[in-house]
Amino acid sequence: MGARHLVGAVVDASMEATMFWGTPMHLPCYGLHRLLLAAAMALPWQAGAETRDSSWGLYVGKYHDAEPAGAIAGTAHYTEHYMLALTGSTTLWKSQDWPIALELDGMVGQQWGQASLTEVAVAPAIRWSGFPWRDVLRTDLRLAPLGISYTSEVGPMERGANGQGTRTLNFLFIEAAFSRPHTPEHEFFVRLHHRCAIYDLLNSHGANGEDFLSFGLRFKF
Secondary structure (H helix, E strand, O other), rough: OOHHHHHHHHHHHHHHHHOOOOOOOHHHHHHHHHHHHHHHOOOOOOHHHHHHHEEEEEEEEEOOOOOHHHHOOOOOOOOEEEEEEEEEEEEEEOOOOOEEEEEEEEEEEEEEEEOOEEOOOOOOOOEOOOOOOOOOEEEEEEEEOOEEEEEOOOHHHHOOOOOOOEEEEEEEEEEEEEEOOOOEEEEEEEEEEEEOOOOOOOOOOOOOOOOEEEEEEEEEE
């Protein structure tokens, strides 16, 4: 399957998953779906084995009450609510001149603790691999600011003051991945997993969404 077809299939699958759960997508999310697909189709796709790296991984996270910046600053407070997720990614484009690549990342996770619910999400992610100490410790930074996340129900931490929330929200993550130079196919990563309404663009309930500080392992092939 070509990269363009893969992007279309994954994004369309996210739309179908939303309809399967019985809740139609809000109009802003439908527009987001079309925007992601259009951006993917506009990219200068490159052929070749070096641009088709794929991976599978697992990560586990604990919920905290701050946005990703709060977790980085150490000001977050943690709650007994957890997530175990399966993640997969594939490289869509890789620069020939710079240590940067574009990947498509998807996840399926199960949450438990304060509530039991399932999350499905997909997002394009930028991978930066240009750190100068790569010969000692391979370090990659991955950033996905705009994606789609859907949960099987509205979690208790995602309800606003009116008790309402939205199952379909933006999916954002910030990730640092580490591997040994001689085994780059095995990565340990730390991910800040975030769902949000993009400053009330996707709903007006005033809830923050969900945030998890997560740790995982990834296997490339």
